[in-house]
Amino acid sequence: MAAAKDSVNNISGGSQNPAYDKVDSAEKPSNVKASVAENPVNDKDVVENPVKNNIDSVENFVDKKVDCLPIEAEEGLKSLAGKWENVLDVNALQIIPLKGAMTNEVFQIKWQTIAGESSRKVLARIYGKGTDIFFDRDVEFRTFECISKNGQGPRLLGRFANGRIEEFINARTLSASDLRDPSISALIAAKMKEFHDLDMPGPKSVYLWDRLRNWLSEAKRLSSPEEVETFHLDTMDKEISILEKELSGTHLKIGFCHNDLQYGNIMLQEKTNSVTIIDYEYASYNPVAYDIANHFSEMAANYHTETPHILDFSKYPDLKERRRFVSTYLSSSGKQPSESEVEQLLNDVEKYTLATHLLWGVWGIISEHVNKIDFDYKEYAKQRFQEYWSRKPYLLKSDDGSSKHNVTHGNAT
Structure with missing residues (x-):
């Protein structure tokens, strides 16, 4: 069950974990040895593990815009992007499904920015059906929020009825x-x-x-x-x-x-x-x-x-x-x-x-x-x-x- 990222400072004004505060340029880490850089084929950042509810590396994910997010999630994403001055069009979000999820649906969300700057990225997580049998989502959300404030993981950027928006961290998931x-x-x-x-x-x-x-x-x-x-x-x-x-x-x-x-x-x-x-x-x-x-x-x-x-x-x-x-x-x-x-x-x-x-x-x-x-x-x-x-x-x-x-x-x- 695991996660992903992009230049943290670009995404949310700076991470509370200084280890992830980095410049715009894409890094070349990997999950199962693949990179999280701008190349979508190698974006191994935030994927759900094929078993349990872990995020894992994305073995194959499609780089295309798809109408697959709940309306509430899309509205939250657009509202978030509206706070960033360098996003060209908050409505022109690119939705990239990250393959390999076993419980949740996980998406990388990207916006085009002004010339010379890398794209803005966040992670959208849609909770899977039937998973409430294993854990209380409200408790899990509070845990995520508290850990985020302690600088121990990705920052929480937003929440909607059946999911949340997370910081996209430029790092690789382990193999x-x-x-x-x-x-x-x-x-x-x-x-x-x-x-x-x-x-x-x-x-x-x-x-x-x-x-x-x-x-x-x-x-x-x-x-x-x-x-x-x-x-x-x-x-x-x-x-x-x-x-x-x-x-x-x-x-x-x-x-x-x-x-x-x-x-x-x-x-x-x-x-x-x-x-x-x-x-x-x-x-x-x-x-x-x-x-x-x-x-x-x-x-x-x-x-x-x-x-x-x-x-x-x-x-x-x-x-x-x-x-x-x-x-x-x-x-x-x-x-x-x-x-x-x-x-x-x-x-x-x-x-x-x-x-x-x-x-x-x-x-x-x-x-x-x-x-x-x-x-x-x-x-x-x-x-x-x-x-x-x-x-x-x-x-x-x-x-x-x-x-x-x-x-x-x-x-x-």
């Missing part, structure tokens, strides 16, 4: 392979710590378990008796309770978590060597170990292949990679962590991978019923559940080395 690059991974670790330390409004209590139970309830409601039996949905309540008991502890640090930090939700500004985290639909307070675990688990995915639903868990980071990430994360605030602190977080992260597999497995079951995108959500869910059942025995062990909880179901089939 799956970027997550394994040690230098980029270090940037992500430091940015994640910064994100976790945000002081956001609202209750600062763990939301993971309520979300899991709410989603499970919806999955059961939508599923046939055969699906409930195949995926063992009737016993998932027990599994959630087991995890909540085993993974809770007073030592756990609670922070404001993104909860979906896959490659499509991270943008890299190569000139300043900085990253920005985008798309906050699932953001909430949770144990930071869970957020890191989710990031690690997402390394098994590549949503830009012929089979985007297929996961390769052999790509899960090894101990050396995980230790390097966790050490960078803990030390990014300026204090060198002790070896015990690193080991404790590493251990917590591994256990929380179980929660990530349950959550996205249930997500897949729901999506199979509410989303019409050409994506094999059911197979995706099957793989997440299989990983849960296979990892549970050795991640939840008793002191004598045996599994604390008998695994009675095995892999979903």
Whole structure:
């Protein structure tokens, strides 16, 4: 689920994140290695990830004017452009659909400017149907607004009934392979710590378990008796309770978590060597170990292949990679962590991978019923559940080395 941009100063009078304050000239970053410059074929800036609701790189998008925006959105865009003196004609907006969206519709909006100046660009996001089952759009909007004011992402430029207008940032969305690059991974670790330390409004209590139970309830409601039996949905309540008991502890640090930090939700500004985290639909307070675990688990995915639903868990980071990430994360605030602190977080992260597999497995079951995108959500869910059942025995062990909880179901089939 991820985002895009153009010269920020041109778009909205300057970004609150100085890393993105740049001149008019188009840069040459990329998402999945393509540029966000003026060349529309390479505009990889703001696209929704083929799975979940992430913005991802645009593999193919059409550079043409189309009558595809709600009237309210068009009016808001024209009103916004009317505040810019260098736009030649506010009514002559160019609408470019960004392909690859799985949940929302995302468009780059451009206006021609006076000679010698680059075009004005913004991002328009139209919310997808059926997505309210996963998150509260009003809460998501307030989160976006607050994060924007904290200089942590694209600026909010406007809102309408079924979407919003965002700043278009000149940076590239990461590719799956970027997550394994040690230098980029270090940037992500430091940015994640910064994100976790945000002081956001609202209750600062763990939301993971309520979300899991709410989603499970919806999955059961939508599923046939055969699906409930195949995926063992009737016993998932027990599994959630087991995890909540085993993974809770007073030592756990609670922070404001993104909860979906896959490659499509991270943008890299190569000139300043900085990253920005985008798309906050699932953001909430949770144990930071869970957020890191989710990031690690997402390394098994590549949503830009012929089979985007297929996961390769052999790509899960090894101990050396995980230790390097966790050490960078803990030390990014300026204090060198002790070896015990690193080991404790590493251990917590591994256990929380179980929660990530349950959550996205249930997500897949729901999506199979509410989303019409050409994506094999059911197979995706099957793989997440299989990983849960296979990892549970050795991640939840008793002191004598045996599994604390008998695994009675095995892999979903």
